[in-house]
Each structure stands twice: as C-alpha cells, then as structure tokens.
Amino acid sequence: MTITAEKPLVKIEGLHKYYGQHHVLRGIDMTVNQGEVSVVIGPSGSGKSTMLRCVNLLESISAGRISVGGQLIGYREVNGRLHDLKTKEIAAQRREIGMVFQRFNLFPHKTALQNVMEAPVHVKGQSKAAAQKRALELLDRVGLGDRAGHYPSQLSGGQQQRVAIARALAMEPELMLFDEPTSALDPELVGDVLNVMKDLAKSGMTMIVVTHEIGFAREVGDTLTFMDGGVVVESGDPREIIANPQHARTKEFLSRVL
Amino acid sequence: MEHDQHRDEPVLNKSVPVRHPGRWISAIIILAFVAVFLQSLFTNPNFRWDIVGTYILDVKVVQGVGWTLLLTVASMVLAIVLAILLAFMRQSDNPIFRWSSWVWVWFFRGTPVYTQLVFWGLIAVLYPKISAGVPFGPELFSLDTSSVVNATVAAILGLGLNESAYLAEIFRAGLKSVDRGQQEAAEALGMAKGKIMWRIILPQAMRIIVPPTGNETIGMLKTTSLVLAVPFTLDLTFATNALANRTYLPVPLLIVAAIWYLVITSILMVGQHFIEAYYGKGVDNLAPAAINPAAAKAAGAGADAQRSMKTDFPEESAR
Numbered sequence: 082m083t084i085t086a087e088k089p090l091v092k093i094e095g096l097h098k099y100y101g102q103h104h105v106l107r108g109i110d111m112t113v114n115q116g117e118v119s120v121v122i123g124p125s126g127s128g129k130s131t132m133l134r135c136v137n138l139l140e141s142i143s144a145g146r147i148s149v150g151g152q153l154i155g156y157r158e159v160n161g162r163l164h165d166l167k168t169k170e171i172a173a174q175r176r177e178i179g180m181v182f183q184r185f186n187l188f189p190h191k192t193a194l195q196n197v198m199e200a201p202v203h204v205k206g207q208s209k210a211a212a213q214k215r216a217l218e219l220l221d222r223v224g225l226g227d228r229a230g231h232y233p234s235q236l237s238g239g240q241q242q243r244v245a246i247a248r249a250l251a252m253e254p255e256l257m258l259f260d261e262p263t264s265a266l267d268p269e270l271v272g273d274v275l276n277v278m279k280d281l282a283k284s285g286m287t288m289i290v291v292t293h294e295i296g297f298a299r300e301v302g303d304t305l306t307f308m309d310g311g312v313v314v315e316s317g318d319p320r321e322i323i324a325n326p327q328h329a330r331t332k333e334f335l336s337r338v339l
Numbered sequence: 340m341e342h343d344q345h346r347d348e349p350v351l352n353k354s355v356p357v358r359h360p361g362r363w364i365s366a367i368i369i370l371a372f373v374a375v376f377l378q379s380l381f382t383n384p385n386f387r388w389d390i391v392g393t394y395i396l397d398v399k400v401v402q403g404v405g406w407t408l409l410l411t412v413a414s415m416v417l418a419i420v421l422a423i424l425l426a427f428m429r430q431s432d433n434p435i436f437r438w439s440s441w442v443w444v445w446f447f448r449g450t451p452v453y454t455q456l457v458f459w460g461l462i463a464v465l466y467p468k469i470s471a472g473v474p475f476g477p478e479l480f481s482l483d484t485s486s487v488v489n490a491t492v493a494a495i496l497g498l499g500l501n502e503s504a505y506l507a508e509i510f511r512a513g514l515k516s517v518d519r520g521q522q523e524a525a526e527a528l529g530m531a532k533g534k535i536m537w538r539i540i541l542p543q544a545m546r547i548i549v550p551p552t553g554n555e556t557i558g559m560l561k562t563t564s565l566v567l568a569v570p571f572t573l574d575l576t577f578a579t580n581a582l583a584n585r586t587y588l589p590v591p592l593l594i595v596a597a598i599w600y601l602v603i604t605s606i607l608m609v610g611q612h613f614i615e616a617y618y619g620k621g622v623d624n625l626a627p628a629a630i631n632p633a634a635a636k637a638a639g640a641g642a643d644a645q646r647s648m649k650t651d652f653p654e655e656s657a658r
Contacts, residue, residue: 172529172530176529178527180527182520182524186518186524187524188521188524188525188539188543189622190543192621199530200530203534232622234625245524249527252529
C-alpha cells in the first residue's frame, strides 16, 4: 500500500445537496490525504456519485464546503461571505481534478490519441508535438499504445475506459475522481481497468473511487467509506470494515455484494 | 485430435428460393410506363428539344444560373451564421438571449418568405435613411437606404433571414442530440465554454445538422425563384420566363430551367456527401485518422514490448 503523508488534499465539510425538495446529501464530512486511495461504496441512490460530482462542481454545492489543495471549490470567501466563482475560474479548478465516468464519455469524433491530446493542447496550450508524445506515453501506460489511431467506437468498453483514464491523466491532475468506472463493463473487461487504477494508486496518485468492486477496495483502498441515504454510515480501514462491519446497514450491504 | 466430421468440408444447403411473381409484374408495369414516357420525349414535337438546345447555354440563362447560385450560397451562409448564433442564444443561461432567439424564430418562420421579400424590396420606402446615433440623441452619420439595400442585398436578406429561423431549429435539435456526458467530460477537463461548444458539441451535432441543412440548401436553390417579389430580375427562373414570353415557347424554356436546377442540385448533393463523411468521423466513417507515423511506430514498439511481458490478457493482445 502507499505510504500516506497525512497531508489532507481533499476536505469535504458538511456537504448537503438538494434537487428541488429532494435532499440527496445530508451532511457529508470526509478527508482524503495526499497520495491516498479513498474508496466510497453504498447502494444506488445513496448519494455517492452526487458527492463525487460535487468535488469538481458537476453538481452545485447546496450547503457546506469542499476544498482541494487548500483551495475552496466553486466559491471565493470574502469577509466570511461566499461569492460564486466565474465559469473561467471554475474551469481552472477543474484542471487540477481528473474525472473518469461510468459511461467513459470519450469524444466519439476523435481518435484515442486525439481524445488524450485535446485538453493539453486546447486547455493548457501545449504544442501538438509535445502533447502527442505525452499522449502516446500515457496510452502505452494504460496498455493501448497500439490503439492510438482508433476511434472510441472501434474499442471495447474496457479499452475506452482506459483511454478515458489516460485522457484525465494528460492534464496532470493532483486528484483523480472515479465514478463507478467499471459498472458499465462486461465482467471480463473489468480486470484491465482495475489494473490500470492499481498502477495509478501505486504511483502515488490521490484518488476518490466510487465503486461496487469490494475486492478493489480491500486490495488498494487506504480508506473505505460506506454511504447510505445521503450520509456517511461508516468509514475507516477497508479490510477492517469489510471483515467486521459495525453498522447493520453496512453489514446488510456487504452481505448482498460480497 | 478433432472429431472426423469437423474435418470434412460442410455440404452447403441448396434450398429452393421463394418465388416473387409480384416483383416481376410490378417491374413490367413500371418499365412499360418508362418506355411510353421515353418514347413521348423523342416523338412528341411539342417538347421542342431544338429550342431547349438553343437556349440551354444562352448568355442570359447561364448568367441566371450564376445569380441563382450566388443568391443560394450568400443567403445560406447568412442563414447558417445567424442560425448558429440563434441556437446558442436559445441554450443560453441569459433569459434575454433565450427570449429574443425565440421571438426571431417565431417572426421569420411565421410570415411567408414572399411577404418578407416584398418587404425588403420596400425597405427604402419605410426607412428612407439609415443613420447611426444615440436614440433620441445626436446623429453620427446617415446613408440612403436604397444605396445600401439594393435588389441583390434585399433578396439575400429576405431569403437569408427567413431561412435562419428554420435552420436555427435544425441546429437546436442537433445540439440537443449530443449526449450530456460529452459536455460533462469536457467541463471536467477544464475546457472553456466556447471551446466545449466549438470543439466538442458542435462537431458531433453536425452529424445530425448536415442532412436537413442540405435539404434546406436545395430548397433554397428553388426558393430563389421567388426573388421577383423584391423585384430582383436576374435569376434563372426570371431569365427563362422572360425568354419564354419573348418566344411564345414556355415548355422548352421550363425544361431548360428544370435541367439547370437538376444539375445544381446534383452538384450540391455530391458536396453534401463529402460534408457528411467528414462529420461522420468515428461514427459512420471509421477510416483511421492519420497520426505521426514515426511516433506511432515508436509507441507501437513500446506497446509490443510491454505486451510480451504481460500475459494477463492474452485475448486483448490477440485482437
């Protein structure tokens, strides 16, 4: 496992989320240290994806605060009052946070290579040559160096998801968010994606992983958080929680997925 | 060792196909109609193919083709630019933008193009002078409307503004057809709003937008025949009508016009085919994109080396 420096990178404090009258997140507190892999599990509808999407502001924050690297996400605080950030400032914050989606969301009109190069060239302003070199290295790293010229529709789900990971890594983020990255994959393709994620965890990347893969949580996770009904029910060492859950709801959930 | 029966070549089934007498009967009927029509083309003297031959390359006719093409292209370009703007405004967070885009479409789609063309022809009567200045305040400069909005400009404005309303709806449908996840993926990468629109959403929307826009362009080619309403009197239909009135031979000159419209439509369809192929990249058109061959080779070699060490997923490497 990775050795954590005990330096908090992500701090979520009192996070609430409403969709109209629907209270989805009911006060989430969570800390992720630098270099740590934080795995979040829970039944569908528990709010785990919503929580993850709040971290890079794909969902607005109804109440509470999220900070990444000491920087408040989505707001500027002036004299104790929150001011919304401009779209451009939000985009700048998102550049530090990579995200991998359940349904990959690769750009279908661009090849694997062009998908990975897109943000470095058009967000960071890197030269095409430099971005291409780096993109090919990243595709190699996820085991797809020979698929650079393929369009997403020519790749299997597992290959698409690995391209999506390479695309997020191309921005050199300090934090990676994984939103059920293997849930849309055929069972025999899940392993490839998990292996890439394991390698990434070993390289010291800070990761928040929303998943149903209990094996991954046990093997790679530094902390495990079980969410249900919009609250954190239990959180701690993954192996301990999986072996010996303290709460009835955790027990029930684990008995259904294990 | 495999079982013997698997090693033999299979005996292919030779079944008796279902007969389709209906196909033969309908084919004979249609071919009979075609034959009668073709025969009439050659034998009916009223077609006056000699006159068609005389006028098909007449200077007035060829100039008419040129003006018709110019009106079509100019008004479509104007319409496309406005339509993109209108579609973006319709999606905007700003309610004033959304509202004004809606009103524009309501107005220009809700009145006949003929009425609009007459109106643009009369604009100089309504506003004799165009002036720039502060409302209710001092005037900076002014121009005679008739010198700015001549018949050509009036025709292009009339056709283009009317068309923009229809195209705006086509563009809006196209933008809406792109999966929401594309926007989110681009946002998550930190892309700016404009870049997301131009580089991610619009290119994908174009797949949906191009076929109906091609339809509209071909429609526009023929709508240009209404510019007499402005009045604009140089287009193909006016040219052939004028010749028909002079020679008292309407049929051959209508054929001349029809031939030219068909020729232009055919050329536009070829153009549309290539545009569709371009925007179908990765979805309908899977020709792999060219990448720097040297870099790809290097990466491929790296991948080979990596794969030879990796044995976890043999079926992946085999593919």
